[in-house]
Amino acid sequence: MIGRLLSEVARPKVHEKARSQAMLTFFRNFFKTKIGLAIALAFLALIGFAFASMDVSNTGTFGGVAGGDSVAVVGDAKIGTAELNQAVNDALAQARQENPEATMQTLLAEGGLDRVLDDLITRYALMDWGESNGLRAGTNLVNSEIRQIPAARGPSGEFDTDAYNAFLRTNSLTDSQIRQQIRTSLYFQQSIFPAIYGAQIPESIARTYARSFKERRRGAIATIPASLFAPDGDPTDAQLSEFYTENRTRFVRPERRVIRYATFDSAALGDSVEPTDAEVAAFYRENAGDFAAREARSFTQLIVPTREGAEAIASRVRAGESFAQAAASAGLRTTELDDQERSNILSAASAGVADAYFSAAQGEVTTPARSSLGWHIARVRAVDTQPAQSLAQARAGIEETLRETKRQRGIAELAVSIEDRLADGASLTSIVEELDLELQTSPAITAAGRVYGTSNEAPAILGSVLDYAFQIDEGDSEIGALPDQQTFLIYEVADIAPSAVAPLAQIRDEVIAEWRRVRGDQAAEAAANRILKRVEGGQDLAAAVAAEEAAIRPPQPVNYSREELARLGSTRVPAPIALLFGMAEGSVKKLEGTGDQGWFVVDLEDITLEDLEENDPLIAQARTQVGQSWGNEYAEQMLAAMRAELGVERNAEAIAAVRRQLLGESN
Template sequence: MLTFFRNFFKTKIGLAIALAFLGLIGFAFASMDVSNTGAFGGVAGGDRVAVVGDERIGTAELTQAVNDALAQARQENPEATMQTLLADGGLDRILDDLINRYALIAWGEANGLRVGTNLVNSEIRQIPAARGPSGEFDTDAYNAFLRTNSLTDSQVRQQIRTSLFFQQSIFPAIYGTQIPDSIARTYARSFKERRSGSVATLPASLFVPEGNPTSEQLNTFYSEYRARFVRPERRTFRYATFDSSALGDSIQPSDAEIAAYYRDNSENYAARETRSFTQLIVPTREGANAIAERVRGGESFAQAAASAGLRTTQIDGQERSDLVSAASDAVADAYFAAREGQVTAPARSSLGWHIARVTSVDAQAAQGLAQVRDAIVATLSETKRQRGIAELAVDIEDRLVDGASLASVVEELGLELQTSPAITASGQVYGGPGQAPEVLAPVLDFAFQIEEGEPEIGALPDQQTFLIYEAADIAPSAVAPLAEIRDEVIAEWRQVRGDEAAEAAANRILKRVESGQSLANAVAAEEAAIRAPQQVNYSREELARLGGTRVPAPIALLFGMAEGTVKKLEGTGDQGWFVVDLEDIVLEELEENDPLIAQARTQVGQSWGNEYAEQMLAAMRAELGVERNADAIEAVRSQLLGITN
């Protein structure tokens, strides 16, 4: 309910604690673990982007951390690019995460904290996905977990190691953080706050310039806003599918195989008899005989049982061996000696004395090979089909690994080689409507990780069909040439200039309001046909009741302003601006035992714990000393963005 209190577990440190509670791969910035080797962009792998105490963070490590972050971003947005990731300080944030991890471990070790191999192994054994069918740690399950999450064993160990240092150093200082009742009441009372005012909306579309930009203006704009015109990576794939039809006649069993199967499974084709019974179990032989006599005298089996205070049960489709297992040899002999409709002689088992009426008898004669040949052929064919298609898939995979081309494999199998249009990682056809071919959808994520011309094989979801494919052409993410997107750039120029003009209008309106005019009159003074301001009146409780609905940005700003002030707010995507005028704040009384107080105490306490953690990390960094190499950082940025000197 307290949606205006900072959500602790959405922060980097808070997320780390949540993961630490789970005992699995804690601390958010620990996911940046990478190797320390490599060279790129004219900067030797030995160069360092930062030094934390005596520990150095290499350029290769930062590069890998950024690539890992991009892969993670693409899980949420398949069309995320390096340009969008690094925009607005993305590289600095990733480096900060690395520095925090190094500082946490270095400070812990310097102050006597230890995380040994046995402790890390113990944590790995607790990963649910690393457990086998028995519930115990299983190496195969662990390796499958690594493959599924694109992790290496060393990365998982480093992440767990970082999490354990976090649990020993920072977590004890912040766990169970509490705040004074007076502060909890103050925060809780803020929910009783009601604010009223008005909001003016200035759409950028009202201010777009007339006509098109000059060539010079367009070129300047294109250079300044290049990141807006980045084309996503797109790939063209060649592929073919195959199933058991590729095996031809090899799955047909021979006469010798059919005869051997019949011989090995002869018990299935021997004569057999199954019976169904209405059964009664009686404690004594005398009682069983008495009931049997009454049934033979004409009384129904159910009536005879009921008169003795007992109840019959029905058992169906029993072979003699079934009765031997469930009761005894004597019972089986008695039940199979009687004819259909007769009452059996009493026979004893460990449960008591059994008597029954034989309700049906199904006698099946022995089946010769000729009678069951078709069924055996179907069974053997399916077995050979499953084994054959699996062996063929493994054989093709081995050949591809050994260097065989996709075209040669397709030709040998007589398959149809198809080529997809250029598609993006989201599965969209690039530059037009439509989706990637349906058969490629299950492998698309992995298909965007392979190198060009390196064929792969995979099973489709039906597990009956296999796909062999390769990236025939890869067009990397890059800024589109101006000549190819001129109309798009012009449209963007008009939108941005309109947004800038809307901001200028917002500034003029602010000045008029600050000089004493009402917001309505200040808006009316503009030449553009701006709609009159909208009156708004909300309490925090009303906004909290919106649940998962996002609070409009101008209303959120309204609750962050001082009474009697006016502020401007930029809309999203260059769509325009808002001017927000807060006219009045009313604070209602809070009941003594209002449940908001307890909620505030819990959630604000968590937020305080988050701040403690951030302060402690900052103190660790200050104590160890952190130095950054600006030139090396810039070289990494240029290499990642493909910028050459």
């Protein structure tokens, strides 16, 4: 629960202009791990605004849903049906970030409604308990946290009202929503964080957990593949219809959309980017200094505290000694100045130094001149003199500069103009015709970026806008910049086929294949049960497997220590091996495989423990890892105590009505 409290927050709408979304994505992924949770709690005050999806007003009703407009009461606070409905839709949006083809049916089938409601109840309990026990999150504190939101800062790095308002608009949030959710995170920090911070375990427990890494387990694993038991023939029409009816959620088609689109770049501006004679002349006048004659010099420079010292060094250099040697003999070091104009020396030193440096010939040592830093002398290493450029001589470069400036400004203004016109109701077709663009239509594509019903990818040019294209309504038109930032895409959703269960007649072969797979899996489970029963009756696993009529491969012996598994990494440990390390010695268990793997029967024969050294590093590792787990358990228990103290009542009828509404069923 504590992990979901922080991680299951809905993602705000994705748009190509919303670069601040990356921060929200980072925090959500970070909170999915318990270790990440323990570290991230210290930064709760900065990420409170990520709870924004759960701040839907609970004062509205659900338009006649049976059972009233409250799905639960926490203390004196009510959680409305509208709030639960919105929260589940937000949870679906978040799920689609990881699996673009996730559907409401699959989310609810996996217990999503109950999880979301549990988290809403926990949030309400946290707020109510905090306020009842004197915790505070005042306006000034909330304001200070808002100022820490990176997307709310302007070019100077300070809080900027316009940037903050743009952040709210981009993420479809209100100021009150942000403030309420920051208060929620502050209450969490004040109540839960002190209870779990620095959780420690006794040395004896740390040693016990550490020694478990020295544990070695030996046994055998039998694999019973489902494909071995899959029926060869087809089901009868009655069997197929019954199977289809009972397993409708297996055959949900993902939502697919047809998108019409066109692209444009600076070519759409035509001759408007070409500079006129008047513009070229004005640019030449306004930047006259860039075209005037200039002289740039490079120097080897030395600054000496006294005039006498500077004159002595200059005399030695003029007599043939190198500048570096003369400086070193006086305990000083030269510096190199490259491509300096008179204005550079004037601003860095003084007018006298500038006069001396620019009056000497190339190769000469300058006359000592004073600045606030001391007495300057230098050798003129190089002189670069460039004559003034006439308008005719500078024209080509000016035209190129003006052309690029007008192109960038023109394409940006055109994009903004199109965006405004689309917002005002202009059609995509009218804009395409006006700009003489080629209008293209995509095939039906899914949110995963594939052409529906095939393995083909959606048109690559739609990749950068696909997420947002699956959030807008049918007929809506939008504009977006492509990754090169030079080309723009205008598009509209021409047709939406919602996610729904496919008719049996259209997917008969697919349903038959699934029927075979499921029946094979059921038969494999039955075989696993028979094998399990034989082993429990005294047979060894190899003999129990051999007793089956199907040609099941002999069991595979296994012999691992926990240290060996730790080196593999948790994501690489096969599920049967993981089960082996959760069983009692001498026991046997079955395990369902993933996909078409079928079933496993795991037999644990014996467990041995190796010795643990007094200062084994595993002890410190166990102390840290188990301490973090204990901290999470403390948080779970404290939140449960808050709910128990306040009292929670659920309205089963209203919850069922929300479920029907989410599935599009009649009430």
